[in-house]
Amino acid sequence: MSAPDRRSRFPASQARKGGRSGDAPLAIVERPATLMQVTARKGRQAELAAAIGKALALELPEAGRVASAADNTALWLQPGSWLIEAPAGQRRVLPASLTQALNGIAAVVDQSHGRCIIEISGAEARAVLARLCRLDLHERAFAVGDSAATLVGHVSCLIHRADGETTCFRLLVGSTFAEWLLDEITAAAASYGWSFNSAGEAAA
CATH class of the missing domain: 3.30.1360.120 (Probable tRNA modification gtpase trme; domain 1)
Known part of the structure; x- marks a missing residue:
C-alpha cells in the first residue's frame, strides 16, 4: 500500500517570513511534484533512454546535467539511474505508465513521498x-x-x-x-x- 498523499512536508505552523526586512x-x-527514479537493468541503458524518449519526449542527461521537455525534467543520479520530475497531478498515473513502458528495461521506484x-x-x-x-x-x-x-x-x-x-x-x-x-x-x-x-x- 502506498503512503498517504501529503501535499506538504512542512507543518502549517511553519514560519512564513523572517530575517531582515x-x-x-x-x-x-x-x-x-511527482518524482520517479528509473534505473536501467544491466546492458539496457540505451533501451531505457529510447523508452523515456518515446513515453515522455524527454532526453536523459549526462552526468552532472539536467534535461527538460514540456512539464518533465530528468536529473542524473548515478551511472544508469535518473530521477524523473513531473507535475504533482501525474502522481496517480505516471508510476503505472512508466512501469509498463519500462517493463524489463529498468527498475521504477516512486520517490514522490x-x-x-x-x-x-x-x-x-x-x-x-x-x-x-x-x-x-x-x-x-x-x-x-x-x-x-x-x-x-x-x-x-x-x-x-x-x-x-x-x-x-x-x-x-x-x-x-x-x-x-x-x-x-x-x-x-x-x-x-x-x-x-x-x-x-x-x-x-
Missing part, C-alpha cells in the same frame, strides 16, 4: 547558498542545467540551477530532512530577509 527577500518555495523539492530564488540566492555549501555556484562554473550532489548545511542534497534570470536553484532532499534544511536556509538568509511558501500554498 528588505526590498528583495529570498523566496523559498516547496515545489509539489521520499523526496522533497525546495526552490530558492532571488538576487541573493547564490550568496545564501555560498554560506551553506562548498560548490562554486557562479554561473561560469555552475550554469543553468547543471546539477550536483552536495551537502547544504548539514543535509545531503541534489542541487541544480533552474533559471538564470531569477537566479533560481532547486534542492532535492530526503523528506525527513526537509524541515532541517529549511532551518539551515532561513538562518543563512536572515541578513537578507526571506519568505516561505509550502507546497500546499503553491498548489492552492
Whole structure:
C-alpha cells in the first residue's frame, strides 16, 4: 500500500517570513511534484533512454546535467539511474505508465513521498547558498542545467540551477530532512530577509 498523499512536508505552523526586512527577500518555495527514479537493468541503458524518449519526449542527461521537455525534467543520479520530475497531478498515473513502458528495461521506484523539492530564488540566492555549501555556484562554473550532489548545511542534497534570470536553484532532499534544511536556509538568509511558501500554498 502506498503512503498517504501529503501535499506538504512542512507543518502549517511553519514560519512564513523572517530575517531582515528588505526590498528583495529570498523566496523559498516547496515545489509539489511527482518524482520517479528509473534505473536501467544491466546492458539496457540505451533501451531505457529510447523508452523515456518515446513515453515522455524527454532526453536523459549526462552526468552532472539536467534535461527538460514540456512539464518533465530528468536529473542524473548515478551511472544508469535518473530521477524523473513531473507535475504533482501525474502522481496517480505516471508510476503505472512508466512501469509498463519500462517493463524489463529498468527498475521504477516512486520517490514522490521520499523526496522533497525546495526552490530558492532571488538576487541573493547564490550568496545564501555560498554560506551553506562548498560548490562554486557562479554561473561560469555552475550554469543553468547543471546539477550536483552536495551537502547544504548539514543535509545531503541534489542541487541544480533552474533559471538564470531569477537566479533560481532547486534542492532535492530526503523528506525527513526537509524541515532541517529549511532551518539551515532561513538562518543563512536572515541578513537578507526571506519568505516561505509550502507546497500546499503553491498548489492552492
